Amino acid sequence: MEFLIPSTVALLASLLTFFSGFGLGTLLLPAFALFFPVEQAVAMTAVVHFLNNLFKLALTGRHLDRGVLLRFGVPAVAASLLGAWLLVKLAGAAPAFGWSGFGRSFNVTPVELVVGVLLLAFASVDLVPRWRDASFDPRWMPLGGVLSGFFGGLTGMQGALRSAFLSRAGLDKHAFIGTGVALACLIDFSRLGVYAGSFRAQMHALDYGALASAVLAATLGALLGNRLLHKVTMPGVQRAVAVMLFVVAVGMMSGLL
Structure with missing residues (x-):
């Protein structure tokens, strides 16, 4: 089961997140954590996430928008380093609140609460008709990069x-996916450099069979997503993003994620 469940989750999550642009790590970490210590689960998820993004970049990188990549990516990488550094400093910080249920205890940190509210606000945009087709002016891209990179480094x-x-930058579906994957690779590379010290001790104890199985399954999911891309419209991508934002926001604000 330590092979089957993580691999199945990796395949389905990789397919789904090919269009939404996020969620693979969020869905895969709990699957690994069912069978491995949390530290190993985090390390295995990070490896699958990074390798899967590299593969997606090979599939879609030719469609990336270089202007958006620079305006968004440079601030994002810098902010992700700051966020990852702050994560190390805040390790063990007291939660904002907690609750118990299903035989478990759930805690929500102040950072998770703030990020959850932000994500819920973005998800709600699709519910307001006059905002549904709105797009961000290019001058807001650096701000988006700072927010994405900082909270990415801080929360993963x-x-x-x-x-x-x-999804609101006026990109077509190919440029949205290609640019998003390129940015994910940049931010993954920068924050993993900060996390490397914590992961080093875990790399020698990983179950490489389960890891290889999940990597292959995630690769297959990306291939399927690429094959289905011609059937998907940009409004469909935006709806997928909104649904995933809502799920992640509720999960973070409740302590389930």
């Missing part, structure tokens, strides 16, 4: 805010 969920901005 860098894709949600990135997709919220890029």
